[in-house]
Amino acid sequence: MRETLCLDCEHPWEEHRGSAFKGPAACGECQYEEDHGQQVPGREKCWNSVPHALFVRPTARELERAAPLHRKVLLRFGRLMVAVLHLVVRWP
Numbered sequence: 001m002r003e004t005l006c007l008d009c010e011h012p013w014e015e016h017r018g019s020a021f022k023g024p025a026a027c028g029e030c031q032y033e034e035d036h037g038q039q040v041p042g043r044e045k046c047w048n049s050v051p052h053a054l055f056v057r058p059t060a061r062e063l064e065r066a067a068p069l070h071r072k073v074l075l076r077f078g079r080l081m082v083a084v085l086h087l088v089v090r091w092p
């Protein structure tokens, strides 16, 4: 999932038709609000289904862009471990 919220009703896409979750035809959250009389005024029950594009896997380029951050975190964690080791070694 690349976008987590439906633009129309601002509920998670997981609650919408077409997601892995076999929900009702209408948005599950909207249905729930209707059942419990909690509808947000001015908002209609949402019948959107999950846009297919949201299921498209990230491209290699997008993965590449995400990788450096992951590596940075690993590096930082490694330095922290080294610092902790030094501290332990110096302990009397």
Ligand SMILES: [Zn+2]
Binding pocket: 006, 007, 008, 009, 010, 011, 016, 027, 046, 047, 048
């Ligand atoms: Zn919706």
Ligand SMILES: [Zn+2]
Binding pocket: 006, 009, 010, 011, 027, 028, 029, 030, 031, 046
């Ligand atoms: Zn909804």
